[in-house]
Amino acid sequence: MTTILVTGGAGYIGSHACKILARAGYTPVAVDDLSLGWRDAVQFGPFEQADLLNRNLLDRIFAKHKPAAVMHFAALSDVGESMRDPGRYWRVNVGGSLNLIEAAVAADCKRFVFSSTCATYGEQDGVMLDENSEQHPINAYGASKRAVEAMLENFGTVHGLKSVIFRYFNVAGASPDGDIGEHHRPETHLIPLMLDAIDGKRPALTIFGDDYDTPDGTCIRDYVHVMDLVEAHVRGLKWLQDGKDSRVFNLGTGKGFSVKQVVEYSAIVTNRHVPINKGPRRPGDATALISGSTRAEIELGWRPVNSTLETMIKDAWRWHQTGQYTQ
Numbered sequence: 001m002t003t004i005l006v007t008g009g010a011g012y013i014g015s016h017a018c019k020i021l022a023r024a025g026y027t028p029v030a031v032d033d034l035s036l037g038w039r040d041a042v043q044f045g046p047f048e049q050a051d052l053l054n055r056n057l058l059d060r061i062f063a064k065h066k067p068a069a070v071m072h073f074a075a076l077s078d079v080g081e082s083m084r085d086p087g088r089y090w091r092v093n094v095g096g097s098l099n100l101i102e103a104a105v106a107a108d109c110k111r112f113v114f115s116s117t118c119a120t121y122g123e124q125d126g127v128m129l130d131e132n133s134e135q136h137p138i139n140a141y142g143a144s145k146r147a148v149e150a151m152l153e154n155f156g157t158v159h160g161l162k163s164v165i166f167r168y169f170n171v172a173g174a175s176p177d178g179d180i181g182e183h184h185r186p187e188t189h190l191i192p193l194m195l196d197a198i199d200g201k202r203p204a205l206t207i208f209g210d211d212y213d214t215p216d217g218t219c220i221r222d223y224v225h226v227m228d229l230v231e232a233h234v235r236g237l238k239w240l241q242d243g244k245d246s247r248v249f250n251l252g253t254g255k256g257f258s259v260k261q262v263v264e265y266s267a268i269v270t271n272r273h274v275p276i277n278k279g280p281r282r283p284g285d286a287t288a289l290i291s292g293s294t295r296a297e298i299e300l301g302w303r304p305v306n307s308t309l310e311t312m313i314k315d316a317w318r319w320h321q322t323g324q325y326t327q
């Protein structure tokens with residue numbers, strides 16, 4: 001069986017990637033320091049507890065498992081926090097990725113799938129973003145991810161590392177089986193926070209700004225179901241296994257929903273009232289981020305079949321009610 005090293009494999013997206021890799025016949029080795037991830041989320045293959053800043057440990061993991069490729073999800077991803085403590089984002093996201101990429105090259109593991117973000121594009125005033133759009137990140141999180149993209153390009157040129165970079169739009173939902181889902185600590189994402197407000201785990205959802213230049217004044221995002229997202233990763237992996245060149249793909253649906261629209265859909269799907277407060281804008285938030293690309297569909301044959309707002313909220317709600325990790 002082909003082994004794939006999955007960093008952040010105990011986290012939200014990484015655990016779903018392990019699930020779909022196992023289903024596709026690979027052996028996913030989850031590598032996670034458990035600072036944000038959950039041991040309970042590692043259900044589909046071996047586990048190695050490791051901090052990516054520990055290069056010696058990474059070398060030992062590569063030697064032990066001899067992976068054919070790396071899927072790199074481990075990162076800090078809180079836009080707001082990145083604007084309070086940018087150094088942490090450069091140290092963990094950029095420093096950790098550098099160690100990992102160097103360890104991979106040293107072990108002659110030269111296929112690399114990287115979890116990047118549409119936050120690398122920054123503010124572009126309502127333009128649909130495609131892979132050739134300029135990258136002007138407006139927060140340290142996006143800047144740290146863009147730096148890793150540049151790193152991969154350099155290692156490609158010099159060491160022959162082949163990479164598939166996925167720039168995610170807003171990932172949401174959970175495995176429809178209800179076995180794994182989204183559980184951040186602390187939670188900062190719109191949909192899980194809203195579900196908390198719906199079932200009384202927090203008093204209300206605060207809407208971060210309703211004076212943006214959008215039809216209802218709230219920010220617009222392009223939401224993609226986590227199962228669709230990780231399915232694209234398996235296709236990206238096959239792309240590299242077929243010997244194709246390094247490539248960047250956006251992963252979004254091309255449809256944008258405002259924060260208020262997400263609130264309205266959630267009320268309908270859960271059949272519950274959503275208590276909301278109005279708050280100030282959150283630093284680092286772009287007005288609208290929507291994918292204007294069909295490259296992943298054309299070149300990878302990817303179809304985001306689960307990515308309706310209704311399915312994402314329904315699956316997130318199921319997990320919210322029955323799931324949640326304890327360790």
Ligand code: UFG
Pocket residue numbers: 077078079117118119168169170171188189190191193205206207208209219220221259282285289
């Ligand atoms: N929002 C609120 N209230 C909240 C939380 C969020 O109004 O309590 C709003 C945000 O201001 C934003 C939208 O809901 O307009 C979505 O916010 P999230 O925090 O859920 O997601 P972000 O768009 O900030 O960021 C997420 C990931 C990043 C990724 C980015 C790409 O956290 O890793 O999507 O857009 F890069």
